[in-house]
Amino acid sequence: MIINLIDYLRDRLQTVIYCCYGVMAFIVIWSMSVDTSHAHTWAEKMIPGFWSLFGLGSCAVVIMVARWYGKSGIQAREDYYDK
Amino acid sequence: MTSSFIHPALIMIVGACLLPLVRGPFRKPYLFLIPLLTFIDVVYLSQHPGTYGVFQFMNWELTFGRVDRLSMIFGFIMALMAIIGTIYGMHVEDEWQHIAAWFYVAGSLGAIYAADYITLFLFWEMMAFASTFLIWARKDEEALAAGYRYILVHTFGGVVLLLGFVLRYQATGDLSFGQLNVSSPELYTWLIMIGLMLNAAVPPLHSWLPDAYSKATAVGAVFMCAFTTKTAVYTLIRSCSGFEVLIYLGVIMAIYGIIYAVMENDVRKLLGWEIVSQVGYMVAGIGIGTSLAINGAAAHAFAHILYKGLLFMAAGAILTSTGRQKLTQLGGLYKKMPATMVFMLIGGLAVSGLPLMSGFISKSMIITAAFESHLLWVGFALILVSAGTFLAAGLRLPYLIFFGKNNCSKETWEKAQDPSWNMQLGMAIGGFLCIFLGCYTPFLYSMLPNTDVTFHPYNAYHLSETLQVMAFTGFGFFMLRNYVLPQNTISLDMDWFYRMGGRAFLWTVKNPLQWFDTALGKFTKSLLLTV
Numbered sequence: 001m002i003i004n005l006i007d008y009l010r011d012r013l014q015t016v017i018y019c020c021y022g023v024m025a026f027i028v029i030w031s032m033s034v035d036t037s038h039a040h041t042w043a044e045k046m047i048p049g050f051w052s053l054f055g056l057g058s059c060a061v062v063i064m065v066a067r068w069y070g071k072s073g074i075q076a077r078e079d080y081y082d083k
Numbered sequence: 084m085t086s087s088f089i090h091p092a093l094i095m096i097v098g099a100c101l102l103p104l105v106r107g108p109f110r111k112p113y114l115f116l117i118p119l120l121t122f123i124d125v126v127y128l129s130q131h132p133g134t135y136g137v138f139q140f141m142n143w144e145l146t147f148g149r150v151d152r153l154s155m156i157f158g159f160i161m162a163l164m165a166i167i168g169t170i171y172g173m174h175v176e177d178e179w180q181h182i183a184a185w186f187y188v189a190g191s192l193g194a195i196y197a198a199d200y201i202t203l204f205l206f207w208e209m210m211a212f213a214s215t216f217l218i219w220a221r222k223d224e225e226a227l228a229a230g231y232r233y234i235l236v237h238t239f240g241g242v243v244l245l246l247g248f249v250l251r252y253q254a255t256g257d258l259s260f261g262q263l264n265v266s267s268p269e270l271y272t273w274l275i276m277i278g279l280m281l282n283a284a285v286p287p288l289h290s291w292l293p294d295a296y297s298k299a300t301a302v303g304a305v306f307m308c309a310f311t312t313k314t315a316v317y318t319l320i321r322s323c324s325g326f327e328v329l330i331y332l333g334v335i336m337a338i339y340g341i342i343y344a345v346m347e348n349d350v351r352k353l354l355g356w357e358i359v360s361q362v363g364y365m366v367a368g369i370g371i372g373t374s375l376a377i378n379g380a381a382a383h384a385f386a387h388i389l390y391k392g393l394l395f396m397a398a399g400a401i402l403t404s405t406g407r408q409k410l411t412q413l414g415g416l417y418k419k420m421p422a423t424m425v426f427m428l429i430g431g432l433a434v435s436g437l438p439l440m441s442g443f444i445s446k447s448m449i450i451t452a453a454f455e456s457h458l459l460w461v462g463f464a465l466i467l468v469s470a471g472t473f474l475a476a477g478l479r480l481p482y483l484i485f486f487g488k489n490n491c492s493k494e495t496w497e498k499a500q501d502p503s504w505n506m507q508l509g510m511a512i513g514g515f516l517c518i519f520l521g522c523y524t525p526f527l528y529s530m531l532p533n534t535d536v537t538f539h540p541y542n543a544y545h546l547s548e549t550l551q552v553m554a555f556t557g558f559g560f561f562m563l564r565n566y567v568l569p570q571n572t573i574s575l576d577m578d579w580f581y582r583m584g585g586r587a588f589l590w591t592v593k594n595p596l597q598w599f600d601t602a603l604g605k606f607t608k609s610l611l612l613t614v
Contacts, residue, residue: 063474
């Protein structure tokens with residue numbers, strides 16, 4: 001059943017992607033109506049969709065730092081310690 | 084001992100010693116019975132807090148059974164994980180693995196209930212030595228070497244801890260294991276903390292973790308991912324709460340682990356790096372030291388044992404069925420291992436802190452404690468790591484194993500299938516508990532050590548914050564997924580120093596020192612002949 005469901009969704013990948021965009025838009029719009037009295041900093045109160053930007057930025061930073069760090073010589077051949 | 088006190092570790096030790104005598108159809112029920120009895124004992128003890136098992140040994144008073152709210156929650160989750168891990172490994176015929184695993188659990192439970200440093204040290208070392216056999220049980224050259232590295236590093240940590248508490252005893256005459264004076268730390272305070280930190284895999288003392296956990300047997304890694312680091316977290320809570328340096332180390336740890344996890348090709352090593360990162364939250368919480376932060380560290384350790392155990396069980400299922408654990412040799416496995424995929428997704432979403440999952444109700448407690456203590460940079464850094472965690476364990480890992488490009492060889496593809504019933508049962512229990520904890524918060528929150536604070540994770544702002552971070556991390560992954568594709572590489576780390584240092588030492592002994600020794604021998608011989 002799970003396999004059929006995944007195959008069904010893969011066959012309609014573009015629709016799934018549009019649905020995901022819709023969910024993202026809904027979350028951002030909903031976040032603007034949420035009470036921000038629990039916010040910790042002014043930025044969260046003043047910037048609409050602050051955590052969306054933070055999430056996207058964090059993801060990009062983690063990927064880019066990992067890539068740069070790996071390319072800087074940290075990633076080595078698998079037989080590095082065998083020689 | 085007090086008549087009503089049976090130490091849970093004793094049940095595991097006696098059970099392990101008798102295991103070789105139990106054979107045939109009795110073996111599997113016995114494997115289930117001993118951890119169950121231990122769990123019942125732990126639950127019984129949690130109803131009767133107090134001090135038990137006090138012995139006089141030479142001039143010292145040893146206390147084996149300190150039962151309070153802190154030891155109760157850790158004892159509870161360790162005993163529960165022992166049941167899950169044993170069910171998962173029930174098919175294993177090699178009885179030495181079960182014996183090693185049970186001694187390992189006994190070491191952890193013994194350390195948790197210990198109230199003095201000698202008892203703590205005894206069980207601490209039992210944990211280290213027993214777990215080494217879970218690596219060696221894989222019986223290949225890599226596992227043998229990793230096991231030696233593991234035991235050497237842990238022996239070093241044990242010696243540092245020993246030195247610390249002996250110096251403390253010399254200075255204060257006190258062997259009791261409790262909160263240290265962290266506001267004006269002495270040399271022994273640092274040594275004790277370093278000894279405990281090594282087991283928590285705090286950088287730069289962390290390299291043993293991904294190294295050993297990726298080489299252990301499938302069942303061994305499930306036990307190892309739960310006990311060593313979380314017992315260390317318990318001891319750090321007990322002794323080093325509010326030690327400010329732990330805040331910095333915890334944040335570094337969380338970031339460092341996630342960067343390595345994103346680069347990693349080996350599935351179980353990736354999960355090992357994830358442990359480093361998640362334990363970073365707990366270490367930072369211990370450093371913050373407020374009631375909420377300590378509750379957060381304990382809650383996160385509890386939740387972490389379950390979801391990380393689940394992820395290691397799923398990774399072990401893949402390893403057992405395909406014989407592969409590199410992302411570059413896997414892919415598209417949803418068709419062959421759908422149940423494993425579901426369990427790995429649950430574990431991945433739980434570690435990422437999705438609402439209604441265990442990670443959501445635990446890690447947010449530490450982040451909130453950071454913000455409430457006006458440590459804004461800590462709070463933001465830990466949320467950044469949350470995004471990285473979702474990227475590494477919630478998206479990249481399942482995508483590359485189950486959905487991405489199929490890199491399986493024909494042989495791997497043919498062998499791939501969901502594991503045996505007991506392995507699936509272990510994963511199902513773990514998966515259920517990950518969801519149960521997230522949906523019914525009083526279960527975990529009622530066990531937390533500090534009762535003077537309350538925390539309500541399910542408010543609209545927190546939900547909106549989490550959903551935004553996760554949704555846009557998902558979007559980021561979708562856009563940048565080609566930058567995180569696996570490569571056939573290893574990532575150099577701090578273990579480079581002792582691996583290469585060991586080789587340099589060996590070369591020095593084999594070449595110049597050996598030459599000198601030979602030359603000296605010849606010279607002495609010729610001198611004696613001349614005389």
